[in-house]
Amino acid sequence: MTFDAAALPFAKLMGVEFTEATKDRVVGRLLVRDDLCTAGSILHGGAVMAFADSLGAVGGFLNLAAGQHTTTIESKTNFLGAAKAGTTVTGTATPLHIGGRTSVWQTRIEREDGKLVGLVIQTQMVLG
Template sequence: MDVSMKNTLMETLGIEVVEAAPDKVILKMPVDERTHQPMGYLHGGATVALAESAASIAGFLNINPKTHQVFGIEINANHIKSIQTGYVYGTAEPFHIGKRTMVWEIKIADEKNDLISISRCTVGVVPLKNS
């Protein structure tokens, strides 16, 4: 993948790419002071940021970046379990890969593979102005 994470939200939250393929993206995020809410648990917003990042990277791997770009246009999340420490992994897999939209399911799990959150993200595929 030819995209830098430097100076991005992903860098701020400590998100790392574990696996990146057109049909599956796995990201890893620490559960620490960067991703906690005030009571010391993983912030739901950080979880959603992880989910949308995984879907966006997966979408990017399914386009020609010389002619198109992808943008998240809708995301939902159901938070199942709380966590205070360790790492969570976001795994994005496709429901639909189309010419103008994609729909990705993202499961967020802890290091024991317990489900923390589940999301669905719709990604728009937008032609670049100069293509």
């Protein structure tokens, strides 16, 4: 199965750039723009979660059979650091579990200096 980034309009709106997308690893970059920030020009927690959700969803999708779809049914985020406006964060999603009904993905969001901004674990449910 191949991945078309146009299928994720919210990720496009956020500015997510997918740099790698395989069944075992999805990597993306996100420029921390002012409109994605909270007070103090820091990346908003919701943007961190949405970025990670997009990466994990692509991984879940790439592991589906033809005709199936996926949706997030659970997500947990640990916020571990801040990313300032004007910097770029990188997210790397890898599977913890690939099953017939669900897949579980761990996404590390890192700053340019390699420090963690967030660690997200999400569950994707197989539909169809």
